Amino acid sequence: MITDAEVDRLFHALADATRRDILRRAVQGEFSVSRLAEAYPMSFAAVQKHVAVLESVGLVTKQRRGRELLVTSDRDVVDRARRALDELAEAWKGRVQRMADLLDEGH
Amino acid sequence: MITDAEVDRLFHALADATRRDILRRAVQGEFSVSRLAEAYPMSFAAVQKHVAVLESVGLVTKQRRGRELLVTSDRDVVDRARRALDELAEAWKGRVQRMADLLDEGH
DNA sequence: CTAACGTACAACCAAATGGTTGTATCAATC
DNA sequence: GATTGATACAACCATTTGGTTGTACGTTAG
Numbered sequence: 001m002i003t004d005a006e007v008d009r010l011f012h013a014l015a016d017a018t019r020r021d022i023l024r025r026a027v028q029g030e031f032s033v034s035r036l037a038e039a040y041p042m043s044f045a046a047v048q049k050h051v052a053v054l055e056s057v058g059l060v061t062k063q064r065r066g067r068e069l070l071v072t073s074d075r076d077v078v079d080r081a082r083r084a085l086d087e088l089a090e091a092w093k094g095r096v097q098r099m100a101d102l103l104d105e106g107h
Numbered sequence: 108m109i110t111d112a113e114v115d116r117l118f119h120a121l122a123d124a125t126r127r128d129i130l131r132r133a134v135q136g137e138f139s140v141s142r143l144a145e146a147y148p149m150s151f152a153a154v155q156k157h158v159a160v161l162e163s164v165g166l167v168t169k170q171r172r173g174r175e176l177l178v179t180s181d182r183d184v185v186d187r188a189r190r191a192l193d194e195l196a197e198a199w200k201g202r203v204q205r206m207a208d209l210l211d212e213g214h
Numbered sequence: 215c216t217a218a219c220g221t222a223c224a225a226c227c228a229a230a231t232g233g234t235t236g237t238a239t240c241a242a243t244c
Numbered sequence: 245g246a247t248t249g250a251t252a253c254a255a256c257c258a259t260t261t262g263g264t265t266g267t268a269c270g271t272t273a274g
Binding site: 012016018042043045046049050064066067 | 231232233234235236240241242
Binding site: 221229234238240 | 246256261
């Protein structure tokens with residue numbers, strides 16, 4: 001069973017655009033942390049922390065190759081997750097629309 | 108189009124067990140904020156803030172009835188979202204399992 | 215009209231978040 | 245074995261978060 005605290009941490013991990021982008025890249029291939037760090041306008045340590053958050057909830061794993069640590073993610077699993085999230089986004093968009101409609105009715 | 112910032116806020120809204128519980132109740136029926144507040148071991152103002160977070164991302168709306176404000180949510184939309192999230196949870200659980208396996212292999 | 219209920223909102227606080235820089239470690243290369 | 249590249253980790257800082265209490269505002273019931 002997944003505990004509430006775990007769901008908290010999962011959603012929290014996904015509630016950051018940089019982390020979602022790292023996850024996207026990790027699904028498409030294997031990148032060292034320093035390679036990933038080049039892609040974002042922040043320090044290496046900051047990216048390292050983001051990777052750690054993703055790793056702590058199991059969305060990403062690290063594997064040693066030479067002196068690099070490759071960040072990777074299971075394509076099947078995350079693809080399913082991505083599709084689920086797309087659905088969520090769609091549902092949410094609909095909700096916002098209904099809200100806007102309600103606000104208009106007020107006038 | 109949904110912006111990154113909006114997705115950030117959506118996930119953040121869902122990354123709290125109390126807020127998810129409020130959302131669940133709001134899907135099942137209409138509850139005034141004070142009625143909701145009775146259900147949690149925290150102050151009325153704290154629950155008020157949680158509702159405000161859900162409202163700000165459109166997961167919940169408020170409607171006046173008498174002197175109460177009823178918190179409600181669109182059942183269809185949130186049902187779809189819930190199903191999407193269940194899928195995500197399943198996918199995530201699988202991911203964690205694979206991680207555990209990898210850790211075991213290490214020994 | 216006034217008392218009581220439901221809500222809003224501000225001020226405040228402790229803890230967590232997201233970022234920084236600096237130092238240490240560890241593996242490969244020369 | 246010394247140097248270099250990749251990573252880890254700690255200390256620090258500003259901001260946000262989740263909680264508190266207190267006060268003010270609407271709305272309804274007597």
